[in-house]
Amino acid sequence: MIRTLQFLVVVLLCGLAWAQQQALMDYLERRLLAIEDRISLWHEQTSRYASELRELKQQMVAQLEGLDKNKEALRSELDSVGARVDRVEREMDYLETQNSAQPCVDVDDKLVEQQVTVVKERNKAKYAKLTDCSDMIASIKGMKILKRVGGTKGMWTKDMGSSSSGKLYIFNSTGENTLYEFSSVRDFTSSQGTSGATTVQLPSAWGGMGHAVYNNHLYYMKDGEDRQLMKFDLQKSMVVDSAVFPAKDPLPVYTLNPDTYVDLAADEEGLWAIYATKETENHISLAKVDPKTLAIEQMWDTPCLRENAEAAFVVCGTVYVVYNSKLPSRSRIQCVFDVSDMVTNDDAPAVFFPKRYGTHSSLKYSPLEQLLYAWDDGYQILYKLQMKKKLEV
CATH class of the missing domain: 1.20.5 (Single alpha-helices involved in coiled-coils or other helix-helix interfaces)
Incomplete structure (x- = not known):
């Protein structure tokens, strides 16, 4: 169980x-x-x-x-x-x-006649030429871009009065007092930036881009409201003379480069000053400067307007004013004034610069080489000029 x-x-x-x-x-x-x-x-x-x-x-x-x-x-x-x-x-x-367009601006013929009459009355003394130079610009023969050193504003030049000096001078910007000296153009183009250059310290800052190097001396406008013209010996590195530029109520000579009140230029005849004042009613004036004493030898009122002007230079006693637009386009020589009355706007050909980067901040003529040393948006450019003889009028 x-x-x-x-x-x-x-x-x-x-x-x-x-x-x-x-x-x-x-x-x-x-x-x-x-x-x-x-x-x-x-x-x-x-x-x-x-x-x-x-x-x-x-x-x-x-x-x-x-x-x-x-x-x-x-x-x-x-x-x-x-x-x-x-x-x-x-x-x-x-x-x-x-x-070619009418130079400068469209103005009533009577006003032009009155203006020419006023200019002739104020400058009855005939200009005494120092040389037999009778060249005028016919065209821009060539263009060469060397390099880019510096900013939008600046100037570069050689000694325009000395055939023995091949030195090159770089002025970067405005309101500075240090310039760069190269022994030759070749040394400048082969250098990295401004390396290898000799620095020259000025006792005061420069104003604008209107300097000139002439016979081993630098002529520049001192930065400030007194508009003092300085003469600096580049060999002795010292100021040897100065003078107040005799322009009452000065204005920027070029509306597209408002930092420049006096643009110093050198040509076959010597040293010149391009400037503007309120008295001339927005027209550009020209003065012959004694490079030894800085005295003003003679002054002229030109028919060239400041409006849309970017730069100017002098060749054989004839000032060529270069115009552009506020939005940079093609620079062109649109107004000329000859102190010896051998060239008029009607005689001058329409000269256009090759298309570039912006607006020229400076144009410096070399009478020994017949070249223009141009500064355009930091680029250093050479323009080769084609010349022809002036016609007697």
């Missing part, structure tokens, strides 16, 4: 164990099926995402190809527009050369 009970207990326990095992197996099977469903769902979603990414990639590739085509088409159009602009510019240069 006891054994029978034990057997039954064993059978019951085995049945319970099998039932539990079966339930566990059923649970595990359901979990595996759920996992398989999730894996299947993941595969389906991954496949769909991969398909969408491929479609997106194809769309992006197509759009990029379209953008490349549009870019090439736009570039082609821009090249075409640039070519047309260059052609129009050449045609305008040709037309301006063939039919």
Whole structure:
């Protein structure tokens, strides 16, 4: 009896164990099926995402190809527009050369006659020429960009009165008192910036960009309201003379370069000063300066306006005023004045400078080389001048 009970207990326990095992197996099977469903769902979603990414990639590739085509088409159009602009510019240069605009401004003929009469009355004394120079500018023969040193405003020049000196002088900006001296143009072009140059310290800062180097002396306007003309010996490194420039109520001589009140220039005849005052009604004036004593020998009122003028220079006693626009375009010589009355605006040809970077801050004429030393937006440029003889009037 006891054994029978034990057997039954064993059978019951085995049945319970099998039932539990079966339930566990059923649970595990359901979990595996759920996992398989999730894996299947993941595969389906991954496949769909991969398909969408491929479609997106194809769309992006197509759009990029379209953008490349549009870019090439736009570039082609821009090249075409640039070519047309260059052609129009050449045609305008040709037309301006063939039919030059009226110099300076349109003024009533009676006013012009009155102005000329006033100028002649104020300068009855005939100018006594020091040389037999009778050249005038015919055209710009060539242009050479040497390098870029400095900022927008500046000036560079050689000694315009000494044939033995090949030294070059760099004046960067205005309101400074340190200039750079190079032994030659070649040394300047081969140098890195201003390295290798001899620095010259002036006892006072200069104002504007109207300096001149003449016969081993630097002539410059002292920075300040007193408008003092300084004469500095470059060999002895000392100021040897100074004088107050006799201009009442001075104005900037060029409206496009308002820092320059007196522009000193040298030519075959000697030293000149280009300036402006309120008395001359916005016209530019010219004075002959004695380089030894700084005395003003003679003064003239010119018909050339300050408005839109950027620079000027003197060749054989004739001042050439260069004009531009507030938005820099093409510089051109648009007004001339000859102290010996041998050249008039009607005689002077229309001279246009090659297209450059901005506006000339200074133009310095070298009578020994017949070159213009130009400063344009920090670039040092040489212009070769083509000359012809003046005509007697």
